[in-house]
Amino acid sequence: MNSRLKFLLLNLFLLCSLSAMAQEKINIGEKQAISSAILNEKREIWIHLPKTYNDSSISPAKYPVIYLLDGEINFEYYTGMSDFLARPPYADMPECIVVGIKNTERTRDLTPTKSQKKSPVNPNVILFGDSGESENFVRFIQEELKPFISKNYRTQDYSILVGHSFGGLFAVNVLLTHPEYFNAYVANDPSLWWDNKVLISKTKSYLEKNKTFPAHKFLYVSQANNEEQNKNWNSEMTQAIEEFKGIVEKNGSLNYKHHFFESEVHGTVSYPGNYDALKFIFKGFRTDIKKLSKNPQLLEEEYKRFSEKAGSNFTPSETYLNVVLKFMKSNDFKESEDYFINLKNSLYPKIK
Template sequence: MHRVVALLGLLLAFPLAAQPDLTRRIGSTVADTGVTGWRFEQFRVGSRDGLRRYRVRLALPDAPAPAAGFPAVYLLDGNAALMEIDAALLATLSKAMPPPVLVFVGYDNDLRIDAEARAYDYTPQRPGGEEAQRDVPGGRRNGGADAFLDLLETVIVPKAESIVRLDPRRRTLWGHSYGGVFALHALFARPRTFAGYAAADPSLWWGDGQLLKEEDAVASWPSPPPRLWLWVGEGGERAPASAPPSSTRDPAAVEAMRRARGSVPPDAARRMAERLRRSGLDVRLETLSGQSHGQTLGSSLHRLLRALVEPPAPQASAQEQR
């Protein structure tokens, strides 16, 4: 009886209203309407296994490229990220010297979030063979992060650089939730690929805390070391965008999620930030007060883009920003 009550309580902790709407479509964006001072281009690529296709949109400033090239920000969940960009933000970015190129790496469909594809692309392989590569919420296939990182490095980044001159020393990667898992995995596995890594409310519980093990395995950082932005929401992470609605969850799935979340402490992000600072990284950790997991997507993206074009604020201490 106590077990049933506990499981019911956990189900209630994931209210249906808090679940992402996986049927939501991207609709019309600034890429369709146009913005003065910017132009948009796009290209499509396929995954090596032929199971996923990507539409990559570039927001290009209407300005001469500097000799070293524009800084570039690669945005995962590109459809959702594009929905967060408006004309006012682009007007602000256009005043930077130089403004950044925004590279929206999305799936080649009209879904805001492609839960099936991102559950595979954004998660690294776990020990235990193919049977271990299953998502706790929803049972979707995991383990494609290294293949997707290869695609970014060898296809998407070079193609973007063939369209516009980009500065490889000012290349940043941003991701939210499972995208944050991918950003941290890329930081730990291939820290030279990007100059900056940005993880918004990353699902550190994924893989029973596997990212903490990957962090521990890093022997050293390149010189100069990359920068890390890390955001967490005070509203608490509900279910990731790969989770099924609460009404379809069975007790076994709920119990598996409970165990996964219990694999890391509630302040795992803060502890990670402190360890990485001690290891020599410039880490900017910020708690987004009162924001739910889903709300951190847009707010973190806006904060990152403004941070990249504004003079850096002095860091009074290594304490978490609030």
């Protein structure tokens, strides 16, 4: 074989190899479509499954579900963020299924009342004329989307609702009207100015009637620095969020966190807000693997404490137990290794 032919064959081999490599894809989710009788339209949803969801080396697990509004904007970064925070052995949260809900008529779906706000340039024009149908949208999520997800995926009975701006307004409204629908609510820079601060009035009425918020519920509110970055713009939003903060903190019964982001504006606050929200909601989930070597019972004790706080039962995942066992074995912590072998077998018995 002459050198020219060898050269051609080598190039052909390299091209084939590169072509095969180029065909490998990294997928972060899948698209599904649901025909909604409530909304009278087809809705597109984007679904991200945890890294271990299809791992055949472990027992099939069930996962909490995060319902993410404005899915077309937030889905790509949010899924990577949640996977990062759930990575062992430093997991700050459990692995979760993320369901991004794509918009069709955003203002219609996310606002609780019909707008009466007149245009500042033309008083004959009512702004946000298609508003006020959020009750139908939450019915779609609760009665159609959630059953679809539970039927087609392995879900744990724990869910989070995440929204920004009008989506944050929607999340707060669902907490006040249907608090049982979700375990935790995230409202990034919520538009609480809406309809002369109607949700501020609704919050006051809710507390007058019920005295306290339901037990084990979480609410996280981020606030952007709209006043500093945009002088004389959106002061109504800032005032409404501050007023809501004062009411909730005075009550003291809700697992609540408010975070003001000095360096963020309305359009950017969701990213750091969502990261901080997940850390807040799942505070107490992370365990110190080094401490477990001397006190293996600590793992079950800490999961019990976290479950009581969350109002739902959480157990160590098989993936995490495998990491713990590897650590115990490599460091020759024999007694702790035996303890975790027994724990793993009790939580994830292998079918023979």
